[in-house]
Amino acid sequence: MALSPVVTTTTSSSAPSNQTLPNPQTLRTASSPLKNLASGSGQTSTDGTPKPALAPSSAAPPPPTSTTTNQPLAPTLDLAEQMNEEEKRKYVKGKKLGEGTYAVVFLGHLRSNPSTRVAIKKIKVQKEYTEGMAPDAVRELKHLQELQHPNIISLLSVFSSKDQNLNLVLEYLPLGDLEMLIRDTDNVRYGAADIKAWMGMLTRAVWFCHENFVLHRDIKPNNLLIAADGEVKLADFGLARSFADPHRHMTSNVITRWYRPPELLFGARYYSGAVDIWSVGTVFAELVLRAPYMPGNNELDQIKLICESIGTPTEDNWPGVTRLPEYTVPGQHPTRGRDWYEMRFGIVGTDGVDLLIRTLALNPQKRITAREMLQHRWWHSEPKPTRKDDLPRKDAGAGEDKMGGDLKRRPGVVADDDRGAKVARKLDFGQR
Amino acid sequence: MTTEDDRYRQSSQFRLWSFSPTSLRELRVKTNDLAKQQISPRFAPDAQPDFLTPAEEALLVQFFTTELIRAAQFCELPTEIRSTAAVFFRRFYITNSVMTYPPTELLKTSLFFGCKAEGYYIRLAKLAEMFPNTTSEQILAGEFLLCQGIRFAFDVRHPFRALEGAILELRRQLPEQEGRVAKAHAMARDILKFSPLLTDAYFHYTPSQIMMAALLMVDKELVDILIPAAQPGDEESQHVTSHAEMRDKIIKTIESCRDMLEKEPPTRMKEYWETPELVKSLKPLRKKLQKCRDTDRADLVALQRARREQATTKVKKPTPPSDGAVFGDAEPRDPKRRKLEAANDLFGPAL
Secondary structure, three states, X not given: OOOOOXXXXXXXXXXXXXXXXXXXXXXXXXXXXXXXXXXOOOOOOOOOOOOOOOOOOOXXXXXXXXXXXXXXXXXXXXXXXXXXXXXXXXXXXXXXXEEOOOEEEEEEEEOOEEEEEEEEEEEOOOOOOOOOOOHHHHHHHHHHHHOOOOOEOOEEEEEEOOOOOEEEEEEOEOOOEHHHHHHOOOOOOOOHHHHHHHHHHHHHHHHHHHHOOEEOOOOOHHHEEEOOOOOEEEOOOOOOEEOOOOOOOOOOOOOOHHHOOHHHHOOOOOOOOHHHHHHHHHHHHHHHHOOXXXXXXXXXXXXXXXXXXXXXXXXXXXXXXXXXOOOOOOOOOOOOOHHHHHHHHHHHHHHHHHHHHHHOOOOOOOOOOHHHHHOOHHHHOOOOOOOHHHOOOOOOOOOHHHHHHHOOOOOOOOOOOHHHHHOOOOOOOOOO | OOHHHHHHHHOHHHHHHOOOHHHHHHHHHHHHHHHHHHHHHHOOHHHOOOOOOHHHHHHHHHHHHHHHHHHHHHOOOOHHHHHHHHHHHHHHHHHOOOOOOOHHHHHHHHHHHHHHHOOOOOOHHHHHHHOOOOOHHHHHHOHHHHHHHOOOOOOOOOOHHXXXXXXXXXXXXXXXXXXXXXXXXXXXXXXXXXXXHHOOHHHHOOHXXXXXXXXXXXXXXXXXXXXXXXXXXXXXXXXXXXXXXXXHHHHHHHHHHHHHHHOOOOHHHHHHHOOHHHHHHOHHHXXXXXXXXXXXXXXXXXXXXXXXXXXXXXXXXXXXOOHHHHOOOOOOOOHHHHHHHHOOOOOOOOO
């Protein structure tokens, strides 16, 4: 589960209309506590404090005035503690929605506006990790703090509770995840226009990550959460990282196996946004097939499935591939032709198949980029993507158990049920 | 406005950690006042210590930033990580006083957490070994405190990549002046590794402005090439005017940033901060700090233990009035309060 704050509505049948989604912009602004405290307006430099009276570059917007509580804060707190209290006080914690080893998730709402619901994810102190704050929590926070986009889960606030636990206030996404929709073949029907809408949202999310120089490294259906209005949001940034500078290597042990690209299976230490695009391609295929496209049992099996389904990576179709650290292939399969894809994925049309083929290019340098994906002609061809309000959703009530389970997952780790086998996701923090 | 500017305004560095000089000064004064208010009751009314002033605190933070830089160099940490650690350290001491939490400890914690935030997983024990009389526990004790102090904003935007970009552009435009560009590159990089960390540059300017300011210190004409004046007659006149106005504004900003960086050129490290005279001259200040500090919070390890204990000991619901309360005992105290004292936690439920 993705770290998802996915939260379920209790009265699941409640129409989305009564859940006002927070406007991220508004909340963001309000959650900038420093600017509230220092009411600096004058630019005169009175005392000997050095320096020019220029505000940060291009004139900063005026500090937002605190719209929330204005109760006096306990004077015994440090400034940092006061600001923390102020953040904490903006929200009211409600019932527990799920608990796991990594986090406890609570329903919550804005104190100033109880109709604005949030999910409060309290990260537990990890007993087994003795080096302080867990790296996945650090990564998740670091990147969510920076990425604000309609298709990326919003981090509304962060505060610490008195037992020194981290609390992440996340937007409330009550409709489960894409995996639930894909799997529920008995009750959920969707077609080409729906797939196009979902793929559009996923592609925009990935484009935005890459545009901000962030690799997600764990894209898969159950990390794609669904908001009350049907908007899909990319979540679980527990494996994300910034683009590395040249010569700085990265770990190849990322991305859940079924969605992992061949270069990572071959142990590449220098890679790019193309790794995420491969995952997007496998999600695309899964949306069509309604089953994982290449569900390998282990890494070797994964490579075998890629060779069979797409083609064997060779020096011909991917110059240099044989020099990757862990290059091994089980046998030679010719690269699949367009006809082969048309037979299996024809439901999304010729243009859709073309896009799929480009996302699943073996050679990462030939793989389509997120920006190029957004420029692809498929989006404009018939049928038009479904409006988000009209997208299929899970029947009320049916998904509650699933969602409760979702909440327990730690970022970047699949719940240890039957799908656990496909994860190879222990990062080796001892490398250095 | 361009989208790049918009994007920078979404960053936590801009949203949470950029201030006008006035508001930054006010924050520091406020932090200093609060620390005094908190520490003062620990002393008898007639024996109040001499507290540090905000300016003295700033000087000490500056000094310990140079210590942090030296420690990072000793540990051979890459430039970006060293800079991130220094920025964390300085951010922490905007909302926390030097008198409250010991900078000598936070310095190591900043280095450790700077590594973590940059995805560079150095072993805690290995780092502790690098410092005399330092245990892993000591480094870790301040971690949560640091994270809270920096408002959980772990992404710091540095000017180093901006410089690489500017240098590529200069190489393209001045192919025949490779030596000049290379020299400017090296010198500007040296400035960026030191001057912005010792001053408030990160709080007032964007990474690209800081980069341009460093380049301005090194070779002014290169900045003119990178930020050219509009060619008159090129475009419609109104456009040229607004370009000129904008350029004027940008140049003024960069110049004020340069003035700031020039207060702490890289040569100051050797010629000032590392000299025995400076270390000696800071002695009275450090003595003063010893006398006015918050003794309850100077030991981060003990503090951390107390907080953990406090968290694990469940706070009981208020019990029915005790005999003492009913019969008018002199000191009616609620159980919560007693618990806190038992944990030797006199400063109350902080977080």
